[in-house]
Amino acid sequence: MFINFFFDLKQASLPVSLKEYLMLMEAMNKRVVDSFNVNDFYYLSRSALVKDERYLDKFDRVFGHSFKGLENPEGETTKEIPEEWLKLMGQKYLTDEEKKMIESLGGWDKLMETLKQRLEEQKKRHQGGSKWIGTGGTSPFGAYGYNPEGIRIGQKEGKNKKAVKVWDKREFSNLDGDVELGTRNIKIALRRLRKFAREGAETELDLDNTIKSTAHKGYIDVKMMPERRNKIKVLLFFDVGGSMDAHVKICEELFSAARTEFKHMEYFYYHNCLYDAVWKDNNRRYNDNIKTWDVLHTYPSDYKVIFVGDAEMSPYEITYPGGSVEFWNEESGETWLTRMLNVYENAIWLNPIPERYWDRIASTSIIKQIFSDRMFPLTIEGIDQAMRELNK
Amino acid sequence: MKFEGTSSYIATEDLKVAVNAAITLERPIIVKGEPGTGKTMLAHEVAKSLDAEIITWHIKSTTKAQQGLYEYDAVTRLRDSQLGDEKVKDIKNYISKGKLWNAFESDKRPVLLIDEIDKADIEFPNDLLLELDKMEFFVYETGETIKAQNRPIVIITSNNEKELPDAFLRRCFFHYIKFPDPNTMEEIVEVHYPDIKKDLIQEAFKIFYDIREVPGIKKKPSTSELIDWLKLLMTDDVDAKILREKDPKKLIPPLHGALLKNEQDVHLFERLAFISRRENESVE
Numbered sequence: 001m002f003i004n005f006f007f008d009l010k011q012a013s014l015p016v017s018l019k020e021y022l023m024l025m026e027a028m029n030k031r032v033v034d035s036f037n038v039n040d041f042y043y044l045s046r047s048a049l050v051k052d053e054r055y056l057d058k059f060d061r062v063f064g065h066s067f068k069g070l071e072n073p074e075g076e077t078t079k080e081i082p083e084e085w086l087k088l089m090g091q092k093y094l095t096d097e098e099k100k101m102i103e104s105l106g107g108w109d110k111l112m113e114t115l116k117q118r119l120e121e122q123k124k125r126h127q128g129g130s131k132w133i134g135t136g137g138t139s140p141f142g143a144y145g146y147n148p149e150g151i152r153i154g155q156k157e158g159k160n161k162k163a164v165k166v167w168d169k170r171e172f173s174n175l176d177g178d179v180e181l182g183t184r185n186i187k188i189a190l191r192r193l194r195k196f197a198r199e200g201a202e203t204e205l206d207l208d209n210t211i212k213s214t215a216h217k218g219y220i221d222v223k224m225m226p227e228r229r230n231k232i233k234v235l236l237f238f239d240v241g242g243s244m245d246a247h248v249k250i251c252e253e254l255f256s257a258a259r260t261e262f263k264h265m266e267y268f269y270y271h272n273c274l275y276d277a278v279w280k281d282n283n284r285r286y287n288d289n290i291k292t293w294d295v296l297h298t299y300p301s302d303y304k305v306i307f308v309g310d311a312e313m314s315p316y317e318i319t320y321p322g323g324s325v326e327f328w329n330e331e332s333g334e335t336w337l338t339r340m341l342n343v344y345e346n347a348i349w350l351n352p353i354p355e356r357y358w359d360r361i362a363s364t365s366i367i368k369q370i371f372s373d374r375m376f377p378l379t380i381e382g383i384d385q386a387m388r389e390l391n392k
Numbered sequence: 393m394k395f396e397g398t399s400s401y402i403a404t405e406d407l408k409v410a411v412n413a414a415i416t417l418e419r420p421i422i423v424k425g426e427p428g429t430g431k432t433m434l435a436h437e438v439a440k441s442l443d444a445e446i447i448t449w450h451i452k453s454t455t456k457a458q459q460g461l462y463e464y465d466a467v468t469r470l471r472d473s474q475l476g477d478e479k480v481k482d483i484k485n486y487i488s489k490g491k492l493w494n495a496f497e498s499d500k501r502p503v504l505l506i507d508e509i510d511k512a513d514i515e516f517p518n519d520l521l522l523e524l525d526k527m528e529f530f531v532y533e534t535g536e537t538i539k540a541q542n543r544p545i546v547i548i549t550s551n552n553e554k555e556l557p558d559a560f561l562r563r564c565f566f567h568y569i570k571f572p573d574p575n576t577m578e579e580i581v582e583v584h585y586p587d588i589k590k591d592l593i594q595e596a597f598k599i600f601y602d603i604r605e606v607p608g609i610k611k612k613p614s615t616s617e618l619i620d621w622l623k624l625l626m627t628d629d630v631d632a633k634i635l636r637e638k639d640p641k642k643l644i645p646p647l648h649g650a651l652l653k654n655e656q657d658v659h660l661f662e663r664l665a666f667i668s669r670r671e672n673e674s675v676e
């Protein structure tokens with residue numbers, strides 16, 4: 001059962017590692033929570049396995065799912081974790097040798113994969129049994145010194161009346177990182193951007209001051225100064241007009257708030273796809289546009305490029321000359337995007353449309369392909385990944 | 393060794409479990425949460441309840457990991473050598489101990505608070521990985537190894553300005569202090585003002601939690617602001633009835649300065665037909 005909890009966490013892509021799992025086992029072994037209280041166990045596992053509040057809600061959901069077994073059929077919560085089970089968990093926490101064995105088996109994930117398969121097989125053989133617990137038969141853990149015989153969930157009656165389960169309250173749902181970027185999240189997103197912008201604060205020799213001071217004092221007097229300059233330079237391209245406007249606003253706010261953090265930040269507008277010109281003032285787009293060639297020639301290749309757009313249009317708008325809905329483009333959008341990507345190695349596309357729809361929209365797939373998959377959803381998570389990508 | 397909360401600090405059950413796990417397993421605990429949720433205070437209270445010394449290392453944007461171990465002042469030494477100072481002969485004269493060193497030297501298990509770790513450079517936590525894991529470090533200049541006599545209880549706070557590296561996080565327990573619900577908040581308030589009137593708490597809480605919900609508010613008032621505000625209300629002997637005032641304009645004076653700290657928020661608040669549920673309440 002416990003191992004299943006672990007599968008479930010992994011499956012929900014919570015970043016739990018072997019190290020943390022062992023930490024939890026050790027804590028159980030050392031009786032950090034000495035009553036066999038499910039709530040305490042929940043708190044303990046939460047503090048050992050979750051290291052970011054964004055994952056708390058997911059964790060709660062998985063916990064609720066995995067430990068459904070602690071309710072008996074009438075829906076009453078059995079408040080106590082069976083002692084037998086806990087003891088087993090404690091006793092059987094992995095030794096150093098076992099850890100090595102896991103490593104030699106290709107690491108935790110590999111092991112989990114194998115175990116899962118075996119569990120699947122086992123499940124088939126134990127149709128009558130409960131979902132997780134084999135009451136006999138092959139042990140998926142046989143090879144690792146772990147015997148599932150003993151993990152049986154006792155149907156011990158809870159001493160207490162019905163208790164609301166803490167994890168079912170879902171108190172952390174507003175901290176989840178997968179939700180769309182709104183004003184509430186903007187602050188967090190901003191922090192991510194800052195983190196991205198600050199590539200280390202170094203101290204450097206202040207030569208002028210050292211010379212001055214040395215001359216003044218008559219001995220070498222080294223002066224240092226902090227290097228706080230952000231190295232990152234960014235070009236931003238926003239899709240404007242139509243469906244994108246609301247998103248663009250959020251994005252613009254976001255980036256202009258982060259503006260001071262970047263050494264250089266330039267932004268441009270485009271519509272749907274990149275063609276031979278972009279513009280800086282949306283009211284004057286036809287008068288005051290800037291040739292895309294000029295952009296490519298003005299900003300050196302160490303600039304990082306961020307496109308913000310929904311990538312939703314007719315595929316022709318990308319792939320054919322003259323495909324643009326607004327004017328006659330001599331060269332296709334694809335040509336222009338490729339040109340851009342050839343100059344700027346670090347480039348990504350942020351898409352406000354939820355990721356699950358991307359595959360169904362032809363133009364989105366095309367752009368994603370042009371960007372060699374470097375398209376990210378406009379969520380905190382997505383921004384995170386995008387920034388990581390840009391820092392490569 | 394177990395932390396059970398103190399008479400001056402309300403620790404929720406989950407917080408206690410996390411702290412005790414960290415104490416027992418001798419691993420750091422990272423505490424996050426909105427400003428004013430008692431992160432810094434926690435470390436002090438843990439120390440108090442365990443009768444341990446507290447060593448505080450407050451982190452700034454320029455703080456370097458090395459400073460927590462020790463600093464070797466080569467520049468002064470160079471200067472002294474030019475001036476022919478005797479001190480120059482012993483390099484120890486130029487080594488000043490950092491907070492970790494202090495903590496490692498302690499003969500009773502101390503609490504080491506690393507406050508606001510997220511203020512430092514992103515590499516900072518990584519630079520301390522080994523030292524916090526092994527609880528020892530090497531002093532190159534003198535060739536000594538400083539090893540903890542007693543592994544300190546390490547409490548690290550973060551305001552989430554920067555993300556902490558995964559390798560670092562994996563070694564720590566973690567607790568996110570959720571903003572206190574009204575019941576917990578009431579306990580906290582009572583710790584500070586045991587004699588406070590119930591109806592004042594009730595009215596004040598309504599306003600406090602409502603303000604926190606006002607969309608677009610710049611600075612959400614925190615626990616510490618609530619506590620300061622209640623203090624004001626008590627010293628001015630403000631009647632709970634005044635807090636039932638429905639007209640936001642009239643309600644502002646007793647809030648201003650304590651709960652609403654910037655002009656923008658005051659204006660925002662003024663414009664709001666404040667909290668409809670207050671309308672529906674019968675006024676006794």
Ligand SMILES: Nc1ncnc2c1ncn2[C@@H]1O[C@H](COP(=O)(O)OP(=O)(O)OP(=O)(O)O)[C@@H](O)[C@H]1O
Pocket residue numbers: 400401402403425426427428429430431432433434549551580583615616619
């Ligand atoms: N659980 C609590 N019990 C008693 N008092 C509390 C509690 N939480 C907060 N307070 C009050 O709030 C004040 C602020 O707490 P503290 O400075 O520790 O917050 P913090 O989380 O460190 O904030 P910051 O992020 O701004 O550093 C405390 O001095 C105390 O008066």
Ligand SMILES: [Mg+2]
Pocket residue numbers: 431432433507549
């Ligand atoms: Mg603090």
